[in-house]
Amino acid sequence: MTPHLIITTDNLTRRFGETVAVDGLTLAIEAGEVFGILGHNGAGKTTTVRLLNGVLGVDAGSARVFGLDPTREGVAVRRRTGVLTETPALDEKLTAHENLHIYAQFYDVPAAEIAPRARQLLRDFELDERAAEPVGGYSKGMKQRLALARTLIHQPELIFLDEPTGGLDPVATRRVHDLIRRLSHDGQHTVVLCTHNLAEAQKLCSRVAVMEQGRAVALGTPAELARSLWKGVRLEIELEAATAATALDALKRHAQARQVTWDAPADEPTGRASLWVSEPAALPDLLAALVHAGGRVYRFAPQEPTLEDVYFALHEEVVP
Numbered sequence: 251m252t253p254h255l256i257i258t259t260d261n262l263t264r265r266f267g268e269t270v271a272v273d274g275l276t277l278a279i280e281a282g283e284v285f286g287i288l289g290h291n292g293a294g295k296t297t298t299v300r301l302l303n304g305v306l307g308v309d310a311g312s313a314r315v316f317g318l319d320p321t322r323e324g325v326a327v328r329r330r331t332g333v334l335t336e337t338p339a340l341d342e343k344l345t346a347h348e349n350l351h352i353y354a355q356f357y358d359v360p361a362a363e364i365a366p367r368a369r370q371l372l373r374d375f376e377l378d379e380r381a382a383e384p385v386g387g388y389s390k391g392m393k394q395r396l397a398l399a400r401t402l403i404h405q406p407e408l409i410f411l412d413e414p415t416g417g418l419d420p421v422a423t424r425r426v427h428d429l430i431r432r433l434s435h436d437g438q439h440t441v442v443l444c445t446h447n448l449a450e451a452q453k454l455c456s457r458v459a460v461m462e463q464g465r466a467v468a469l470g471t472p473a474e475l476a477r478s479l480w481k482g483v484r485l486e487i488e489l490e491a492a493t494a495a496t497a498l499d500a501l502k503r504h505a506q507a508r509q510v511t512w513d514a515p516a517d518e519p520t521g522r523a524s525l526w527v528s529e530p531a532a533l534p535d536l537l538a539a540l541v542h543a544g545g546r547v548y549r550f551a552p553q554e555p556t557l558e559d560v561y562f563a564l565h566e567e568v569v570p
Contacts, residue, residue: 254281256408256440257302261311264297264464271297273464274311284434284441286455288448288561294464295444296336299410302442303328315408329357332406336413338397342386346377346396349385350403357404364403371399375429391422398429409433412444423450430454452557460564467564476555482506483530484559487523487540488549494521497545501525504539506532520548527552 257279264272272294279285287295300306302315304324313320320327340349350368359367372378375395380388385396394414401409411430415423431454433439445451451458452472460468460475468475489497491514501510506528514521527533530552537550 255279256281256283257313257315257442259302259311259313262298262301262308262313263310264301264306265309270464272301275461275464275466276311277459277466277469279440279442281440282434283457284430284443284455286451286458287442287444287461288446288451288458288557289461290446292463293461295461296412297464298461299333299412299442299444303331303333303410329404330406331408331410332401332404333410334397334401334412334414336416338394338400340385340393340396340400343384345384346372346381346388346399349396350400353400354403359404367403367405368399371402375399376425389422391418391425394418394422394426395429398426407438408440408442410442410444413447414443414445415447415450427454448556448558448561458557460561462564468560472557472560473554475557475560482508482526482528483533484553484555485525485527485533485536486549486551486553487525487547488520489523489540490546490548491519491521493545494523496543497540497547498523500539500543500545501536504532504536507536 255278257277259275259277262272262275263270275298287298289295297306301308302313302320304320304327307321315327316330318327344352347368350371351364354364354367369378372381375398377392377396377399380392385393388396398414414430415426418426427450430441430443434441443451443455457469457471458475459466470478494512494514498510498512501507501523508526508528510523510525512521512523527536533552537547540547
């Protein structure tokens with residue numbers, strides 16, 4: 251079945267003076283995806299979101315959202331999108347109900363539908379018991395959940411989330427993650443997640459684009475990106491500390507082992523060796539070499555490369 255594309259860009263470019271904020275970006279995002287745009291601050295993530303919502307005009311190339319041109323048809327695009335900015339502004343003197351009511355009016359939600367939608371969202375986001383209180387008394391996590399509820403009040407098909415868990419505690423972060431999963435699994439929403447939180451993207455995103463200086467330097471699933479960068483595997487080995495010296499020497503002398511490190515907390519009976527193995531086929535021989543050297547092995551665990559590994563390899567900070 252041919253995928254239904256919600257967003258397409260072709261050589262999308264935007265400059266601010268001499269600075270190229272988005273540089274020849276070409277993407278295709280399918281309906282129902284949680285698509286990650288990864289990059290450090292200044293990589294072009296927020297500018298891309300603004301271009302796709304018609305808030306900024308393009309300097310070159312093109313974009314289509316729902317088949318519409320955001321530059322010329324931005325109002326029509328924005329009626330079908332929801333955007334959670336990195337620092338969402340809530341009126342803290344108003345209650346949660348009032349914040350949602352006002353935002354719904356901005357988006358011309360029918361008057362008869364505003365109250366029931368707001369009540370349902372407040373229940374969904376576990377805010378209903380304090381919905382009549384001024385938002386200024388809310389915790390950061392509660393404010394973020396209310397901002398998410400506000401983003402959804404007009405029932406957008408496409409949702410842009412810019413660092414949605416920035417500054418949240420682990421419990422609030424888990425709640426936001428659960429909400430994003432629910433949105434993507436209901437078949438009615440597509441989510442574009444802009445983040446520099448690589449572990450978060452690994453958990454939530456089906457595909458990612460890694461941006462640097464406005465360019466997409468990699469695009470694909472986390473597994474695809476890992477396969478394109480590595481033929482080897484990352485290996486973690488738990489060893490008895492008393493026998494580690496000869497075992498580590500055997501690892502370092504092995505032709506397929508690279509970047510061997512050792513971490514052994516004081517007074518602990520075991521420690522952890524980490525390394526890269528150039529060829530997966532060498533793993534049995536490597537284990538045999540450890541045992542032959544007298545090492546007592548408690549755990550021998552090949553690891554799939556993470557998005558963090560991919561990201562740093564692309565940015566030439568770690569090259570296995």
